[in-house]
Amino acid sequence: MEPILQVRDLRTSFLTSNGEVQAVRGVSFDVEKGKTLGIVGESGSGKSVTSLSILKLLGSTGRITSGSIRLGGEELTRKSRREMRAIRGGRIAMIFQDPMTSLNPLIPMGDQVGEMLWAHRKDMTKAQRREKVLELFRTVRIPEPEKRFKSYPHEFSGGMRQRVMIAMALACRPELLIADEPTTALDVSIQDQILKLMRALQKEMDMSIMFITHDLGVVAELCDRVAVMYGGLLMEEADIVDIFERPMHPYTMGLMASIPDMHQDKRKKLQPIPGSPPDMIHPPKGCPFAPRCPYAMRICAEELPPYVATGERRRSMCWLLDPEAPAQGNPFKQGKEAAV
Ligand SMILES: Nc1ncnc2c1ncn2[C@@H]1O[C@H](COP(=O)(O)OP(=O)(O)OP(=O)(O)O)[C@@H](O)[C@H]1O
Numbered sequence: 001m002e003p004i005l006q007v008r009d010l011r012t013s014f015l016t017s018n019g020e021v022q023a024v025r026g027v028s029f030d031v032e033k034g035k036t037l038g039i040v041g042e043s044g045s046g047k048s049v050t051s052l053s054i055l056k057l058l059g060s061t062g063r064i065t066s067g068s069i070r071l072g073g074e075e076l077t078r079k080s081r082r083e084m085r086a087i088r089g090g091r092i093a094m095i096f097q098d099p100m101t102s103l104n105p106l107i108p109m110g111d112q113v114g115e116m117l118w119a120h121r122k123d124m125t126k127a128q129r130r131e132k133v134l135e136l137f138r139t140v141r142i143p144e145p146e147k148r149f150k151s152y153p154h155e156f157s158g159g160m161r162q163r164v165m166i167a168m169a170l171a172c173r174p175e176l177l178i179a180d181e182p183t184t185a186l187d188v189s190i191q192d193q194i195l196k197l198m199r200a201l202q203k204e205m206d207m208s209i210m211f212i213t214h215d216l217g218v219v220a221e222l223c224d225r226v227a228v229m230y231g232g233l234l235m236e237e238a239d240i241v242d243i244f245e246r247p248m249h250p251y252t253m254g255l256m257a258s259i260p261d262m263h264q265d266k267r268k269k270l271q272p273i274p275g276s277p278p279d280m281i282h283p284p285k286g287c288p289f290a291p292r293c294p295y296a297m298r299i300c301a302e303e304l305p306p307y308v309a310t311g312e313r314r315r316s317m318c319w320l321l322d323p324e325a326p327a328q329g330n331p332f333k334q335g336k337e338a339a340v
Pocket residue numbers: 014016021022023041042043044045046047048049050059061062214280
């Protein structure tokens with residue numbers, strides 16, 4: 001089956017007074033129908049810019065410099081602003097980290113969801129819209145929907161506001177839902193509820209999801225596949241089971257080390273990967289992770305590694321996987337024990 005979303009060699013830059021910020025530097029991936037692709041990576045790796053490129057919400061300074069984005073086979077990079085407005089909220093819906101920035105504090109919640117319907121479904125009457133909003137509130141498990149319809153955003157908890165955002169996103173039955181850190185601002189138990197809800201709704205609606213997070217643990221709960229980003233590049237892509245069983249990129253291994261172990265105290269301080277991310281105005285000519293990579297070889301700083309297939313449906317961009325890379329000290333050319 002053809003994937004719902006196909007992104008090919010996407011490059012996105014921002015023009016700033018300091019120079020051109022090369023936020024996304026040639027990224028390719030698919031989102032399959034009814035499946036969830038997780039995009040993970042540290043702050044600044046290009047996750048949000050990738051999703052904003054798909055939605056063409058790059059502001060006046062950002063532009064897609066090359067590549068292709070196809071939704072259901074239709075090229076999005078060539079769509080006009082008007083066409084994109086119809087696609088956003090219609091065929092592609094979004095949920096962001098902070099619902100307050102997307103909600104109008106002066107309008108009752110029910111009316112805000114209703115406006116979404118009004119924008120995309122002109123055929124509905126006011127009464128039909130109200131009925132549909134109540135149905136959506138029930139879908140996202142908002143208790144007492146009739147009463148909640150008239151409440152204002154500040155009267156909702158963070159978790160309930162995020163449920164309204166999901167209701168809004170689902171209003172037009174999107175083919176693709178892009179969720180950018182939707183649970184980061186919530187505490188862990190609420191985060192868990194929202195993730196469970198998203199998973200249940202996805203099944204009910206057979207929706208495709210692109211789920212952006214810096215947290216591989218969250219990805220494990222929700223995603224079928226995962227793409228690991230760093231320095232505007234996709235470092236590794238694999239099915240979720242494979243990536244947890246055997247990460248095939250030093251950066252993924254570093255991210256894994258920062259996941260709290262179920263059996264350990266969750267409050268234990270996590271170990272971040274030492275070092276800092278690359279300067280995206282002058283990105284390094286080699287692998288952007290090389291300066292922080294414990295296994296880096298001389299070539300890593302000199303040349304961008306090509307993709308290597310590391311399994312049937314997985315690939316990584318790393319010189320250690322090159323057939324000519326030395327086996328000594330190489331985590332991918334020894335037993336599994338050495339890799340973890
Ligand atoms: N409007 C902008 N103007 C200039 N640079 C930008 C703009 N938006 C993003 N960037 C830069 O692009 C790079 C990628 O940013 P992006 O927001 O995609 O990171 P991210 O992976 O989503 O990080 P986070 O986890 O913090 O959300 C960063 O270097 C960032 O500073």
